[in-house]
Amino acid sequence: MGAYVLRRLVQAVPLLWLISLVVFLLLHVIPGGPMAAYENNPDMTAEDLHRLEHDLGLDAPLHVQYVRWLAALVHGDWGYSLASKRPVLVEIGDRLPNTVYLMGVATLVTLLLAIPIGIFSAVRQYSTLDHVVTTVAFMGHSIPIFWFGLILIIVFHVMLRNPLSGAPLFPGGGMYTLGMPFSLLDRLHHLVLPVGMLAVANAATYTRYTRASMLEVIGQDYIRTARAKGTPEPLVIWKHGLKNAATPVVTILALDLPALFAGAVFTETMFSWPGMGRLFIESAFRVDYALLMAIIMVTAALTVAFNLLADVTYAVLDPRIRYG
Amino acid sequence: MDSGVGGRGSGVRTSTALVVDRTPDTQPLTPSSRVRPQTMAGLAWWRFTRHRMAVAGLLVVAVLGAASTLASWVSPYDPDKPDLQLQLRAPSPVHLLGTDDLGRDLLTRILYGGRISLSIGVLAMTLAVLMGTAVGAAAGYYGGAIDNLLMRFTDLMLSIPALFLLILLILVLRSFPLPFLRGGVLAIVLAIALLSWMTVARLVRAAFLSLKEQVFVEAARALGVGNGRIIIRHILPNAASPIIVAATLRVASSIITESGLSFLGFGVQPPTPTWGNMLKNAQDQMITAPWTAIFPGLFIFVTVIAINYVGDGLRDALDPRHLR
Numbered sequence: 342m343g344a345y346v347l348r349r350l351v352q353a354v355p356l357l358w359l360i361s362l363v364v365f366l367l368l369h370v371i372p373g374g375p376m377a378a379y380e381n382n383p384d385m386t387a388e389d390l391h392r393l394e395h396d397l398g399l400d401a402p403l404h405v406q407y408v409r410w411l412a413a414l415v416h417g418d419w420g421y422s423l424a425s426k427r428p429v430l431v432e433i434g435d436r437l438p439n440t441v442y443l444m445g446v447a448t449l450v451t452l453l454l455a456i457p458i459g460i461f462s463a464v465r466q467y468s469t470l471d472h473v474v475t476t477v478a479f480m481g482h483s484i485p486i487f488w489f490g491l492i493l494i495i496v497f498h499v500m501l502r503n504p505l506s507g508a509p510l511f512p513g514g515g516m517y518t519l520g521m522p523f524s525l526l527d528r529l530h531h532l533v534l535p536v537g538m539l540a541v542a543n544a545a546t547y548t549r550y551t552r553a554s555m556l557e558v559i560g561q562d563y564i565r566t567a568r569a570k571g572t573p574e575p576l577v578i579w580k581h582g583l584k585n586a587a588t589p590v591v592t593i594l595a596l597d598l599p600a601l602f603a604g605a606v607f608t609e610t611m612f613s614w615p616g617m618g619r620l621f622i623e624s625a626f627r628v629d630y631a632l633l634m635a636i637i638m639v640t641a642a643l644t645v646a647f648n649l650l651a652d653v654t655y656a657v658l659d660p661r662i663r664y665g
Numbered sequence: 666m667d668s669g670v671g672g673r674g675s676g677v678r679t680s681t682a683l684v685v686d687r688t689p690d691t692q693p694l695t696p697s698s699r700v701r702p703q704t705m706a707g708l709a710w711w712r713f714t715r716h717r718m719a720v721a722g723l724l725v726v727a728v729l730g731a732a733s734t735l736a737s738w739v740s741p742y743d744p745d746k747p748d749l750q751l752q753l754r755a756p757s758p759v760h761l762l763g764t765d766d767l768g769r770d771l772l773t774r775i776l777y778g779g780r781i782s783l784s785i786g787v788l789a790m791t792l793a794v795l796m797g798t799a800v801g802a803a804a805g806y807y808g809g810a811i812d813n814l815l816m817r818f819t820d821l822m823l824s825i826p827a828l829f830l831l832i833l834l835i836l837v838l839r840s841f842p843l844p845f846l847r848g849g850v851l852a853i854v855l856a857i858a859l860l861s862w863m864t865v866a867r868l869v870r871a872a873f874l875s876l877k878e879q880v881f882v883e884a885a886r887a888l889g890v891g892n893g894r895i896i897i898r899h900i901l902p903n904a905a906s907p908i909i910v911a912a913t914l915r916v917a918s919s920i921i922t923e924s925g926l927s928f929l930g931f932g933v934q935p936p937t938p939t940w941g942n943m944l945k946n947a948q949d950q951m952i953t954a955p956w957t958a959i960f961p962g963l964f965i966f967v968t969v970i971a972i973n974y975v976g977d978g979l980r981d982a983l984d985p986r987h988l989r
Binding site: 356359360363364367368370371372479480482483484485486487488491492494499598599600602603606607610611621622625626628633636641644645648 | 820821824825826829830832836921924931947948952
């Protein structure tokens with residue numbers, strides 16, 4: 342296993358390098374960039390512009406710029422944000438935990454919804470409950486997540502009010518009430534809508550996976566064996582069944598990380614959540630090179646890491662799988 | 666099997682190819698009193714019509730497509746002309762779905778927006794399927810180094826968070842003066858297609874890997890048929906079923922992607938209406954005029970569900986394992 346993990350890590354290096362190359366080239370085709378901010382400044386003469394360009398190394402050939410950038414990156418110097426002038430790593434360090442926090446809670450809720458519902462649905466295949474679950478999951482799978490978020494805001498922030506204070510039932514944005522000392526209740530209150538938006542939409546997909554996976558497991562010999570030796574039915578389902586059915590679901594979850602990130606982009610944008618997704622959107626509007634490069638590299642690295650984690654988890658949870 | 670697996674042809678009409686006449690007594694009895702058709706396409710259509718939701722979905726898509734195409738006849742209103750006397754009117758018999766912040770009839774704009782959203786869905790799907798089929802066919806048919814190279818590239822594309830790359834690509838494509846189609850439609854189509862061919866490529870490759878070992882391919886080769894012709898005329902028609910299903914689902918996901926991009930502000934630019942940018946616009950008024958947010962999203966939702974059900978029905982209809 343150790344050798345396998347090591348080999349995968351070594352394979353990840355050229356992959357990340359290729360991604361950096363592709364993204365670097367793409368970014369350099371986009372108009373705007375470091376000099377755009379000065380181009381319309383009447384105080385800057387053409388000479389000033391040239392001198393600045395030279396000082397910043399922007400007149401060097403593209404491959405030289407790339408090598409310089411890569412070298413700096415390896416040495417931990419990821420450059421500065423054009424907008425905030427702060428180091429890119431500091432910006433990301435500020436935002437990444439918020440995204441991890443949001444996605445972590447949302448993923449937990451997703452699994453807590455999807456796995457039991459999927460299993461119930463599979464155990465009672467073709468029952469009314471199963472039909473309802475399948476239909477709702479099919480719809481949830483088709484719902485545009487940003488529209489679902491808007492509906493949540495309209496219903497739970499605009500229409501429904503707290504009967505005691507008359508304030509909106511749930512806050513429509515932010516991570517906590519500004520100017521208030523830390524309070525767990527306030528944090529949770531702010532989590533409800535964004536997590537609800539992510540979890541419900543994702544749970545639909547994972548309910549489908551769980552159901553399919555459980556249906557396959559129920560047909561297996563070891564389930565028949567468990568029943569034959571007189572194991573109580575709940576134990577058959579929730580111990581023998583769940584263990585085997587949940588494994589692929591958890592794995593798919595890890596593989597799905599890019600899609601989950603996309604969901605978080607919408608959630609963060611709509612709920613003014615100070616995370617990586619929103620940072621990316623803001624940077625894209627400003628064509629904030631260093632920040633865009635860094636965000637993509639970080640998310641790509643996370644994706645690669647989670648893919649590996651998925652494979653390793655799979656092997657650990659399912660002893661039938663061996664990696665050489 | 667011939668290329669007629671497109672689900673065309675009516676249920677009862679037995680058309681040209683394949684099955685020659687059978688004596689009535691071998692005709693299987695069907696639940697309905699209808700005669701089961703004897704061509705591949707006829708059979709597929711017959712099975713498709715068993716799937717009620719799929720038929721309903723097809724109907725919904727047809728109606729929406731027709732209404733959007735004929736928007737200028739269906740609606741008496743101008744989609745772009747503001748009327749400041751009519752700002753943000755609630756739905757009424759005159760304006761069935763109300764009006765937006767500039768007093769434009771919402772339903773009219775949704776129908777015109779449908780033109781763009783649906784065309785983007787279909788165009789992006791077509792390009793993605795063409796690219797995916799080309800890559801998958803080459804990789805599966807030739808194998809070896811070509812396969813390795815193409816599939817590693819496919820993996821690379823799959824491991825970059827798609828939404829981030831999509832936004833970068835759109836910024837890049839927008840900087841070129843792409844001809845025709847207003848509001849940057851072509852850039853969106855290209856970007857979506859460039860980031861969604863991978864699943865099709867994997868699917869086609871898998872189909873080609875097994876099909877190229879079949880005797881009919883060997884026969885064709887023995888007759889001196891060239892590689893290109895074998896790929897296109899002999900193998901591809903046999904791989905049509907999974908491609909058709911994937912293509913259908915791809916239309917739905919392209920529509921979601923387009924609306925998501927427009928919602929974030931990177932899609933088609935106003936005043937050209939699309940369902941996505943109408944939703945974005947509605948964000949500012951959803952407290953006073955929730956209908957401006959609810960209806961455009963509802964159209965996306967219904968369209969996507971309908972197309973997904975059609976895809977579901979097609980899968981049941983075309984999957985040879987369902988042959989009875």
